[in-house]
Amino acid sequence: MRLVWLVIALWGMAGAASAQSASAALRNCLPPREMQEAVAAKGIVTPASAVMTARRQVPGADVVRASLCRNSDSLVYVIMALQKDGRIVQVMIDGPSGRVKSVK
Incomplete structure (x- = not known):
């Protein structure tokens, strides 16, 4: 829970616009069990x-959420x-291909 509040506080420091785009991207996320099923059944990386792909995009950063x-x-x-x-940097990775879609 502390980590969630830390991320929220850091979003505030990074600017309201980036926080809004990050929260918009996180609205339709799968719970862990559905994530496992999607990886197993739908060919999702x-x-x-x-995470490894995102780390290459933002070297030296700590991943705090995946x-x-x-998305559509x-x-x-x-x-x-x-x-x-x-x-805070948001990296979007295409699920089926594993390719970077955006870095914000």
């Missing part, structure tokens, strides 16, 4: 693979990374 979310008609991983300067 593993969470570990998505969620599999519905597809599934994407929304990875939140905390940089050393306190900024």
